Amino acid sequence: MASSIGVVILQLLLFITQPFTASADVFCDNLKLVAAKLPNNTASSPSHFATATLGQSPDTVYAMALCRGDILGNDTACGDCVNGTINRLVNQTPSPQDQCYKASYYYGDPCTVIYSFNLSILAPFNATVDDDEPFEKWNIKNVTGDGIAGLVRRLLVDTVESAAASNGRFATGVMDSRTTFPLVRSLAQCTPDISAQDCGACLRRLLGTVNATMALRMGGQLHVVRCYFRYETYPFYTGEPMLKIDAASAPPPAPAPKHKDNMSKLWIIPVVAVPLAAAAFLCLLCYYRRLTRQRKGKLTRLQGSRRAQDSEGEEQLVWEGNNSDFSVFEFEQVLEATNNFAEENKLGEGGFGSVYKGQFPEGLEIAVKRLASHSGQGFVEFKNEVQLIAKLQHRNLVRLLGCCSQEDEKILIYEYLPNKSLDFFIFDENKRALLDWPKLVAIIEGIAHGLLYLHKHSRLRVIHRDLKPSNILLDSEMNPKISDFGLAKIFDSNNTEGNTTRRVVGTYGYMAPEYSSQGVFSIKSDVFSFGVIIFEILSGNRNSGSQQYGDFINLLGYAWQLWEEERWIDLVDASLVSKSNSREIMRCINIALLCVQENAADRPTMADVVAMLSSETMIMDEPKKPAYFNIRVGNEEASTTSDSRSINDMTISATIPR
Structure with a gap:
């Protein structure tokens, strides 16, 4: 096993965050039992991925091992890597009073091994809020040459998307700049038990941490528990790359405009600008009149988490968020979408009101929750639901598209789910x-x-x-x-x-x-x-x-x-x-x-x-x-x-x- 390249061991002394009622010997004994089984389980798995749980709290051992996709099918190499890695981690002695670390990570070639007393390492990746701080390792040399950094970025993006889309959640790539700059090789992988959507989200999160300075480095690697990517200017994986990018396939930069043409067409500016300014003024005037009508009609502009009062002292909401998928709808739009809350569109009725199926003119199907004025869910509960669910995004939570509030009408608009409720x-x-x-x-x-x-x-x-x-x-x-x-x-x-x-x-x-x-x-x-x-x-x-x-x-x-x-x-x-x-x-x-x-x-x-x-x-x-x-x-x-x-x-x- 090539332990000298890309080997990273991060010791996590997590045991200080909660008490252990049993001796360290019990945890270490459990860890050794896991170490005896994990290599074979990983090597024999079709995806070269395995997890293990052994023992009772607070001495339970949770472990995970994943062999890199380029050695898929090579059971011996996979088993040897996991065996050597976990035994090296188990046999470390952090201090005289402890026999082993309570948690340890290994990111390297060609396998990853993780163990901990905390079961969160086995929890599925959360696409919205994975709070793990990624491990980073960078080449000290910087990229030189025009356009090279952009090509490297494109290589990483394409590799990440290919890994997420593949059945094995693994992809490799190579970039040829068509210059004296060396070939750049890339690799991205997720644990195979997560979905393509979560794999993509995990890898894109790592890519998002690459700032302007780090993007110029000639090589680097970023890891969290469920995914990682790496690129280098030297070979570090086996086999042929799964995708190739070269300078010839990159889109050409837009040509710079000629100074002479710009000068010859300056006369266009007043001809275009004057009508545009007039149109903008008319739009502002219409908007002002519309806003005035809405205020007279007590139309609540739900815009977030800050309370305010309108001219007549009624409580209203002011949206301060930046959720581009959330909209404030007018009551007339809701009436049109539901055919005036037609009885045939009713999906159900609960303690807080009725739910109707609707459809916007562009074809989007929606579920409209119309809160009854006598339901007991007043303004506070309505505000609570709007503010809360607009900020929550998860595949197992219903998605709120928007809301509407006008006089006694309080309406929530959700994505339409065709199979009703459980x-x-x-x-x-x-x-x-x-x-x-x-x-x-x-x-x-x-x-x-x-x-x-x-x-x-x-x-x-x-x-x-x-x-x-x-x-x-x-x-x-x-x-x-x-x-x-x-x-x-x-x-x-x-x-x-x-x-x-x-x-x-x-x-x-x-x-x-x-x-x-x-x-x-x-x-x-x-x-x-x-x-x-x-x-x-x-x-x-x-x-x-x-x-x-x-x-x-x-x-x-x-x-x-x-x-x-x-x-x-x-x-x-x-x-x-x-x-x-x-x-x-x-x-x-x-x-x-x-x-x-x-x-x-x-x-x-x-x-x-x-x-x-x-x-x-x-x-x-x-x-x-x-x-x-x-x-x-x-x-x-x-x-x-x-x-x-x-x-x-x-x-x-x-x-x-x-």
Whole structure:
């Protein structure tokens, strides 16, 4: 293994950030067991990529290994590289009292090896907010010659796009400047478990960090956990390059205008400028009159997060963001798009109003959420949803295109998702047949990734507070997207728990017990709701309502009873049960029971949930008794909320006494 070229070992002493209750010996022993298996697992994988999880917290070892794409098929070279690298990392001694580092990265030729006690290294790349600081290494020499830097940049961009588009998430390239400057070779790669879209986003983020100074270097490499690229003026990968760029294929620069022509045409300036100035003046006049009419009609110009008041003292919003995909629509545009909110265009109706399908003249299909004036979602909730979701971007969150507010009309305009919401499928016996087990697993995992983004990876730390199947929308490929952020709460990165002294808002059946009874909410409140949704997906039944489940009036108590009696299979819809997926179903039930435990501190985080869902070998804790376990048929003394008459899918507000 060529350890002298491109080898970078970054020691991360992450153990100082959280206490370890067990000795370092346990972690190191687990690490050595991982080191014994990881090389063979990586080499035998068709993509030369493998992950490993071993041990129990706080001594769990999470590891990842990836061999470079140019040695794909060479199992021996891959295995030898991973074996030599991880053993070298394991056998390092940072200090006399420790046997091994708690985390270490290796970026080099021709493999990457990473291990840590922190499961975040195995979490999927987040296309919007991957906060990892990239490792950088640069050649000390600079590029010389006209146009060379531009050709290098083009080579890197093309290599990155080719890697993202390829099935193996790998590409190599070469650039010939047709001068005495040497050939420049490039390489880009992502871990093969992420999508083409996320691979492209990851690599483009790295490219975006290359400033004007670094762009002139003759070689360099940038790495984060999920992707990296490298370029050099010497060979550093094997095989022929997958793409080639030369000076002859570069677009020629635009010719400089001749001074004589410019002078001869100066007479055009006044002829053109005067009519343009007049047109601009007329446009400004029309705009002023239109703005005046809008103010008289109390048309709220929703433009962001700052409050203001109009001339009559009514609260309005002023947009201060720069989201180019977000628009403020006029009420007349919405009426035209929905055919005056025609009944045949209605997609559904909830506690806060109706949702209609619409279409703009250019053909864009939209979903229009028209908030009812009596819905209880007033200006504050409306403002909250607009400001929040306009700043959130994730493939498992519904995309807000814009809004409209005029007098009593408060309207949100979303991307149109043709398959409605999750409850439309899972609670209908005929439509459930359209969702096989792999698709249901993908839906569960997608919801988990969306929540993980809200709780941890977004710039805002968000608690949804009203997660339920009717707020999970499905796109044309049945991918889930979390919607309805009217009740969401935003926190800074150091605070993810709150308390309401005014009212509890949400949907009974999905509320965590500490929230429904005390008004305390946190990220663990959403985890509880997620666990309930898993049970509903698996069973095809609602958690609570008029149906009876054995001795219980909710799914949680029934699921716990079946789990204790090892009859968990009785909870699952018969169409899902087969020998091939029974183990996966049992793991899902185990995860769901962990999520709905009565004590919030016992519930996992969404990062834990994602890790458990993505690993078939990860050891999971035994769940404790779920919340609402004592709610049995005929038990009049048990009370879960301040309003025991509420049905499962009714959004309510309940006063919390102080």
